Amino acid sequence: MFQHGPFVKAEIERVIDDDPEVRDSIRQVLSRVGFDVSTADNGETGIQAFYERPPDVVIVDIIMPRNNGIEVIRKIRGSFPGARIVAITGGGNFGLFGYKPGTLVTEAYLASASASGAVSCYTTPLTSRQLWTRPADSGQAGCR
Numbered sequence: 001m002f003q004h005g006p007f008v009k010a011e012i013e014r015v016i017d018d019d020p021e022v023r024d025s026i027r028q029v030l031s032r033v034g035f036d037v038s039t040a041d042n043g044e045t046g047i048q049a050f051y052e053r054p055p056d057v058v059i060v061d062i063i064m065p066r067n068n069g070i071e072v073i074r075k076i077r078g079s080f081p082g083a084r085i086v087a088i089t090g091g092g093n094f095g096l097f098g099y100k101p102g103t104l105v106t107e108a109y110l111a112s113a114s115a116s117g118a119v120s121c122y123t124t125p126l127t128s129r130q131l132w133t134r135p136a137d138s139g140q141a142g143c144r
Contacts, residue, residue, distance in 0.1 A: 011035070012037075012053070012055040012056050013036070013037045013038075013057045013058075013059065014038050014046065014055040014059070015030075015037060015038075015039045015040070015059045016040045016041075016042075016045075016046030016058065016064070016069070017041070017060070017061040017064065017088070018042055019090075023041065024039075026126065026131060027039055043066055043067025043071060043072040044066040045066075046058075046067075046072055047067060047072055047076065050076055050080075054080060054083070056084065057084045057085075057086060058072075058085045058086065059088060059131075060087055060088070060118075061088055061089060062109045062112075062113055063089060069089070070113060070116050073085050073087065073116040073118055074116050084119055085119060086120045086122070087114075087120070087121045088121070088123070089109045089124065090123060090124035090125070110123070
């Protein structure tokens with residue numbers, strides 16, 4: 001792991017998201033800047049892959065089938081207390097007038113992710129800066 005300016009760059013990242021467009025977009029952005037990125041399309045597969053080859057950072061969607069993101073965070077955190085986990089969600093953002101990132105449902109998902117041990121939480125769509133920036137201390141849980 002090394003730092004470049006305000007960014008902390010990890011060697012290996014795992015993206016766990018059931019939406020192929022989100023998952024592949026994150027993989028492409030991070031791969032372009034030198035990260036080794038692997039992906040999983042559901043929580044169950046993501047947890048299994050984590051145990052086989054623990055990454056430096058896990059980016060996990062909260063709303064997924066076969067172990068939702070909160071379950072993934074709890075399982076990983078239970079076995080690897082120092083894991084750096086970033087929670088993302090777009091859930092609860094759609095209504096009569098389209099995308100709404102500040103809805104109560106979305107905030108509740110992110111609060112639950114934080115309470116479960118995510119070190120950062122974001123609503124989708126993500127910016128490149130959000131993808132590149134990581135908490136420096138993996139031992140501090142709680143979304144900021």
